[in-house]
Amino acid sequence: MKSMVKPEYDVVIVGSGPAGSATAKACAERGLSTIALDRNREIGTPKRCGEGLSQNSVRTLGLELPSNCIAQEIDGAIVYAPNGKRIDIAFEGTKGYVLERKVFDKWLAGEAARAGATVIAKSDVRDLIMDTSVHGVKANVIGEDMEIRSKVVVAADGVESLVLRKAGLKSGKSLQCTDSGFQYEMAGIDMDDNRKIMLYFGSKIAPRGYTWIFPKGKDVANVGIGIGPMHNNGRTAKQYLDDWIASMPGVRKGSIIEVNAGAIPVGGFMETMTGNGVLGVGDAVNQVNPIHGGGMAESIKAGRLAAEVIDDAIKKGDVSAHGLSAYDQRWWSEHGERLKKVEKVREFFEKLNDDEMNDLADVLSGQDLTDLSHGIGLTKVIELYMKFKARGLVRKLTG
C-alpha cells in the first residue's frame, strides 16, 4: 500500500479510535495533510468499551449518527445500591445510545477519510523518528516497514500509548487512577427494561466501581464491570463479574458472544500533554469521565481542539512544546477543570462503605446522581454524608 502513503505529512495520527478519527477529520477539514494509522486490522475491533454515549454528547458534538451505529436507544438508568434499593433515572424519550462500536468507529474513520485524511488499518507504529523533537513515525503498514515524516505526531494510541512513552511524556497513569475492566457481550438474557442502562454498586459486587448492563437489543447486552485494582482483595475483575452473573438467573441463562477487557482511566489528568512535535488525545492522556468511565465524548472534543491548536502552530511555524502548549491550556480551561471536579466526586464515593452508600441511596434522587456524574452538587452530598456519619455512629452504638 506504499502508493497510498506519502513520505511526509503535516500530521501523523497514531490510532483511529474516536480520539484519532476526530483529530484526523478536524485536521483534514483545516486543509492539513493528514494520515491516521491504526494497529488493528479492523478499526473498532476489539472494543474496550461499554458503548454508551449520551444524546447530550451527540448533540453537543454535532454528530449525525447513522442509524446502523446505534444498537439500542436508551431513555434512563436504574441504579442499584449495595442493599438492592433502586434509584430510577427516567427521562421522556431517548436520552442516550448504546452504540455498535465496530460500526461507529469505522464511520468516524470514514468521516475523516471523506474530509480528506488518509486512514490505514493494520498499521503498527513501532518507533518515532526523533531527536530533541518528534519528526514522524516508523511503522509497519500492512506488512511493509516505512518511515513517515510529519510536522506533528498525535498520540491517539490508547491507554498503553507507545507514542507518549517513546516521546518521553509521562502518561500520568497509576493503579490508583486506573480501573480494571472486564465485559461480556451476552445474548439471550432477560432484562426488565431494555431502554434503561442498569448499574449495580457495592463493595462485594464491584469494589471502587460498578457492574453494568448496557442493552444492545431485546435480549443482548454488554454485561461488564470496572473495579479499583487497589481495592479488589486479590480478586480479578473477571472473578467479580462471574460471581455476580452466577447470582443473576436472568443473566446466567444467556450466552457469551464476545469477551472484552481493558484499563479505564479514572483520573490522573495531565498538566502537560504536549512535547516538541507531539501531543496526546483520548485514553492515552486519560481524557475520561472519572465517575462513569466514559471516554468517547471527551476524546472527540479533545481531538477537535488538538486539530485547532496544531493548525495554528503549523501556520506560525512553531510546533515545539511551546508552540503546542495552547492545547494544554485550552483543554484544562474548557474540559480539565470540569473533569477534575468529577474526579473529586469519585474520590469521595470511594471512601464510602456499603452502609453509607445505602443511606445515601435513600435520599439521593436520579437528578442528584446525574448532576454528580457531571461534577455538580458534591457539597450537598457531603452535607448529607456528614449526617449519615452521625447515623452510622448511632448504629454502631445501638447495634
Next chain:
Amino acid sequence: MAVKVDEGKCIGCAGCVAVCPTEALRLEGANPTCDASKCINCQSCMRFCPVGALTPEEK
C-alpha cells in the same frame, strides 16, 4: 525480576502495559512481553490484570 503471561487467559487488553511504572511491559502482537531488566517486581500489572493472566516468573 519478570512476569509470566498465561496466554490462555490473556485478552491482550494492554492494561498491564498502561499501569507498568517502569515500561518493562510491551504489547508485541497479541500478548504482552516483559523486559526482565526493567521489571522491579512491584506487581502493579498483576493487581490490575482483569483475568489474572500474570504471575511472578520463578527463577
